[in-house]
Amino acid sequence: MEILANYINGELTPPHSSEYFDNINPATAKIFAKIPLSNEEDLKSAIESAEKAFPEWSRLSAKERADYLIKISNLIKDNLEELAIAESKDTGKPLQLAKTVDIPRASANMEFFAYAITQFSSESHAGKDSINYTLRKPIGVVACISPWNLPLYLFTWKIAPALATGNCVIAKPSEITPYTAYLLSKVCIKAGLPKGVLNILHGTGPEIGNSIVQNKKIKAISFTGGTTTGRKIAEISAPMFRKISLELGGKNPALVFADCDLEKTAEGLVRASFANQGEICLCASRIYIEESIYDDFKTQFLEKVKALKVGNPSDDSTNMGALVSTQHLEKVKSYITLAKDEGGTLLCGDEDFELEEKNKDGYFLRPHVFENLPNHCRTNQEEIFGPVVSLNTFKNEKEAIKLANESEYGLASSIWTNDLSKAHRIGNQIETGIVWINCWMNRDLRTPFGGMKNSGLGREGGLEALRFFTEPKNICIQY
Numbered sequence: 001m002e003i004l005a006n007y008i009n010g011e012l013t014p015p016h017s018s019e020y021f022d023n024i025n026p027a028t029a030k031i032f033a034k035i036p037l038s039n040e041e042d043l044k045s046a047i048e049s050a051e052k053a054f055p056e057w058s059r060l061s062a063k064e065r066a067d068y069l070i071k072i073s074n075l076i077k078d079n080l081e082e083l084a085i086a087e088s089k090d091t092g093k094p095l096q097l098a099k100t101v102d103i104p105r106a107s108a109n110m111e112f113f114a115y116a117i118t119q120f121s122s123e124s125h126a127g128k129d130s131i132n133y134t135l136r137k138p139i140g141v142v143a144c145i146s147p148w149n150l151p152l153y154l155f156t157w158k159i160a161p162a163l164a165t166g167n168c169v170i171a172k173p174s175e176i177t178p179y180t181a182y183l184l185s186k187v188c189i190k191a192g193l194p195k196g197v198l199n200i201l202h203g204t205g206p207e208i209g210n211s212i213v214q215n216k217k218i219k220a221i222s223f224t225g226g227t228t229t230g231r232k233i234a235e236i237s238a239p240m241f242r243k244i245s246l247e248l249g250g251k252n253p254a255l256v257f258a259d260c261d262l263e264k265t266a267e268g269l270v271r272a273s274f275a276n277q278g279e280i281c282l283c284a285s286r287i288y289i290e291e292s293i294y295d296d297f298k299t300q301f302l303e304k305v306k307a308l309k310v311g312n313p314s315d316d317s318t319n320m321g322a323l324v325s326t327q328h329l330e331k332v333k334s335y336i337t338l339a340k341d342e343g344g345t346l347l348c349g350d351e352d353f354e355l356e357e358k359n360k361d362g363y364f365l366r367p368h369v370f371e372n373l374p375n376h377c378r379t380n381q382e383e384i385f386g387p388v389v390s391l392n393t394f395k396n397e398k399e400a401i402k403l404a405n406e407s408e409y410g411l412a413s414s415i416w417t418n419d420l421s422k423a424h425r426i427g428n429q430i431e432t433g434i435v436w437i438n439c440w441m442n443r444d445l446r447t448p449f450g451g452m453k454n455s456g457l458g459r460e461g462g463l464e465a466l467r468f469f470t471e472p473k474n475i476c477i478q479y
C-alpha cells in the first residue's frame, strides 16, 4: 500500500506525528493509500522553509519563475495517464473525464500563469506636477487550500498564480482526495523547483487546515470549498487584516426559454447537471423552464438523463462514476428524502442498475430529477453538490429573473435562448459572478472567476489572481 508524504523544503517528508489515515477508492470502498496526519510541527517546518526560500524566489525574474512553471506543466502532460488514473481512483470520477478535463487543465493552469506573469504590468498615472507608478510585490508566504471535487485542477489553479507572482506557498489538498497533490510533489522535485518554494501538507481540515488559517505568518489565503469553511476562514482572517479569496458553494439556476434550441439545451443541461456526478460548484441544480415548452423539455431531458451510464469509472463508456465518499453519498441521499418530504415528484433516479462485482460496495447513485418543488424549499435553496436537479416553470422573463435570484448563493447561471438581446438583458440582471449563454463551463482562463453573495469573496483567474497574490505599492515622483 502506498504511503503518502508531505513535501517540505523540497523533500518528501513523513509527518511529525508518524500517524496516517486511510485513502479510500470511492468506486470500490477499498483503502489504497495512507495519508499523513500533519500537525503544527509540520506546519512550522513548512513555514520555515518557505520563509527561507522567499528572498531568492521573489527576486527571480518573471521569466525565470515562468520557466519552472512551464517545466511543471510539461511534466504534468508527460504523466497524464498516471495522473488521470490516480485522480479517478481517488475521486471516483470517470477516468475519461480525468484524462480529458482534470489533468489537461492542471497542466494548462501552470502554463497559463507562466505566460501571464511575463505579460503582467501595473498602472502609472501622469499628473500636473507628478508621476505615479505602482509596483506589485509578492506578499510572502501564502496558503492555498483546495477541495476534493477537482483535486489537481483546483490545486494548481491556486498554486500557479501564487508562485508566478513570487510568493512561497503552503498548500493543503483535501484529505478526501490527496493523491494527485502527492504526485505533484514528485513532479516539482523532478522539475528542480527550488527547495521551500512550494510546500504541500496533508491532513484534515479541522487540524492542519485550521492551523494554517490560525498562523499569522500566512499573509494571504486562497480557498475553494464549502461556504461554512469559507466563513470560518474569513472570521479568523479578518482581525489579522489578511487577504483572502474565497470560492464557495453554488445553487446555480439555468433559465430555459421557449425560443431555445431544445435539443442542444437538453444536452447542455444534462452535462451541466451531472458532469463529475454533479460535484462541481458550477453545476446547474435549479432548472427553470418557460411554461409553454415545459413538457417538451422534460421529455427530452429525461430521455437523455435515463441514458446516462453510471458505474465503473475505468470503463470508457461510463458517464458518471462514484460519489466521493460514503459520508457525501449519505448527505446527497438525505436531500433526496428531503425533496420527497417537501412534495417533490421524483421523475427518475430510483431505477435498478447493474454494477460490476468490484464496484458493488462503491458509492454510486443514479442521476435524480425532481419536479413540483416550491422555490423556497430547502431542496431548491441548499447546495447538494451531487446528482440531484429540480425542474421548475416560469411564466415570463421577469418571473424567471426573480426565481433565479431568490437564493443566498450567486456563483454561476446559464441562459438558454436564441434571442440574444434577451440573453444580454437577463445576463445583466442575474445575481451571479458567471453567466453562460447557450453553454456551460466554457472556460477562458483570462476571465474573472468567482461568485457573489454566499458563493464567495473576490475573483480568481487571469489578472484577478495575479493582483490577489501581489501587494500594490504606489511610488510618487514630483517633477
Ligand SMILES: NC(=O)C1=CN([C@@H]2O[C@H](COP(=O)(O)OP(=O)(O)OC[C@H]3O[C@@H](n4cnc5c(N)ncnc54)[C@H](O)[C@@H]3O)[C@@H](O)[C@H]2O)C=CC1
Pocket: 145, 146, 147, 148, 149, 172, 173, 174, 175, 176, 203, 204, 205, 206, 208, 209, 210, 211, 213, 224, 225, 226, 227, 229, 230, 232, 247, 248, 249, 250, 280, 281, 328, 331, 383, 384, 385
Ligand atoms: N468548490 C465548492 O464549491 C465546494 C463545495 N463543497 C461543499 O462543501 C461541502 C462540504 O465538503 P467538504 O469537503 O467538507 O468541504 P470543506 O470546505 O470542508 O473542504 C475544503 C478544504 O478545506 C479544508 N478545511 C476544512 N475545514 C477547514 C478549516 N476549519 N480550516 C481550514 N481548512 C479547512 C479541507 O481539508 C479541504 O482541503 C460539500 O458537501 C459541498 O456542498 C465542497 C467542495 C468544493
Ligand SMILES: O=C(O)/C=C/C=C(\O)C(=O)O
Pocket: 147, 149, 150, 154, 157, 224, 225, 247, 279, 280, 281, 282, 443, 449
Ligand atoms: O475554474 C474552473 O474552471 C472551475 C472551478 C470549479 C470549482 O471552483 C469547484 O467546483 O469548486
